[in-house]
Amino acid sequence: MHTETLLAKKLSALLPHLDERSRRLVAASEAMALPRGGTSLVRRCCGMSRTTIIAGMRDLRDGVVLPAGRVRREGGGRKRFTQNHPGFQDTLDRLVSPSTRGDPERALLWTCKSTRKLADALAHGGLAVSHETVAQALRDAGYSLQGNRKTEEGNQHEDRDAQFMHINAVVGEELANGRPVVSVDTKKKELIGNYANKGRQWLPKGEAKPVNGHDFAAPEVPRAFPYGVYDLGRNTGFVNVGTDHDTAAFAVASIRGWWRAEGRRLYAAATRLTITADGGGSNGCRLRLWKMELQKLADDTGLEIAVCHFPPGTSKWNKVEHRLFSFISSNWRGEPLKDYETVVSLIARTTTAKGLKVTCRLDRRRYAVGTKVSAREISTVNIIRAEFHGEWNYTIRPSITATH
Secondary structure, eight states, X not given: OHHHHHHHHHHHHHGXXXXXXXXXXXHHHHHHHSOTTHHHHHHHHHOOOHHHHHHHHHHHHHTOOOOTTOSSOTTOSOOOHHHHOTTHHHHHHHHHGGGEESOTTSSOEEESSOHHHHHHHHHHTTOXXXXXXXXXXXXXXXXXXXXXOOOOOSSOOTTHHHHHHHHHHHHHHHHHTTOOEEEEEEOOOEEOSSOOOSSOOOOOTTOOOOOOSOXXXXXXXXXXXXXXXXXXXXXXXXXXXXXXXXXXXXXXHXXXXXXXXXXXXXXXXXXXXXXXXXXXXXXXTTOHHHHXXXXXXXXXXXXXXXXXXXXXTOGGGSHHIIIIIHHHHHHTTTOOOOSHHHHHHHHHTOOOTTOOEEEEEEEOOOOXXXXXXXXXXXXXXXXXXXXXOTTTEEEEOOOTTOOO
């Protein structure tokens, strides 16, 4: 009994600091040093199985030396379930296929059945397998676990994905060459006043902020129009908060404000600015005023302005939405936007763990609605349309007569 107690103390102090192979060899060496019954004694002291200890004794007798970093010989250990059951993957595929989602020509697939239900179904078919093994087999087959995804937006343009790839190629090339690329859009207009704002914030119990009982504001209630300019290369945002109307003139004025405040300093040598924008709204691809205002911006700055519009119904893919606007909404959740100063302050304080910094300013200028641009006026725009969907992809160059 004294020998067993001392051995148990020795092994309990030593084994936790060793890897699998070292533990096996230490236990085996102790067993070999003891008289008959040593294997059983070591098993009781350290908790290893007799099979493991005997395997270690065999390695010591045979003088087995493994390469650095290995704890078992090549091919050692328990075989994977799929190796012992070669038909398992086919059986799983047949079980999953009725609920498979995704484009069959794409590598990414997903299933709406849980791994536990799939494991139960396999067990009823005579294959006892854990849900973890099912999950690994699905991953190996190219499946992934996903929730609902909002991708169906009515009639999708047949060249939607091709336009995405075009935008990705253009943006990638511009960023690789150190040229400025910005994503722009207008955030949802906000009521100014003591109105409820979605979300909750931590406050002392019973001290929730009282707000108006309804949000049906009269037309004369002031509104804020935050227009965002997100710099893809530097992860910075510039927001121009308008107080009048969200027009094409306001949109381009916001881009001009970003260039004057930040862009021309950060990209002093730039000769070209690339803009990704939605296909509708104040920066829509069909708006003549948008193009006329961009021509003025090109003339003022001397920049070629390349524009890539997202296809209809795909605004959520615009980077400004989920890299800037989403964090602004999160930052002011549950906070009534009582005045314009509050809006500007909350936007300017928006940051993220990845280093997003936001500049915000208030724009009290008036922007006329219903401005008409004649065919003669639009013909003066120095626009070069791309071969692929020129209505979505085009470059506006400074006028020949423009001076800088």
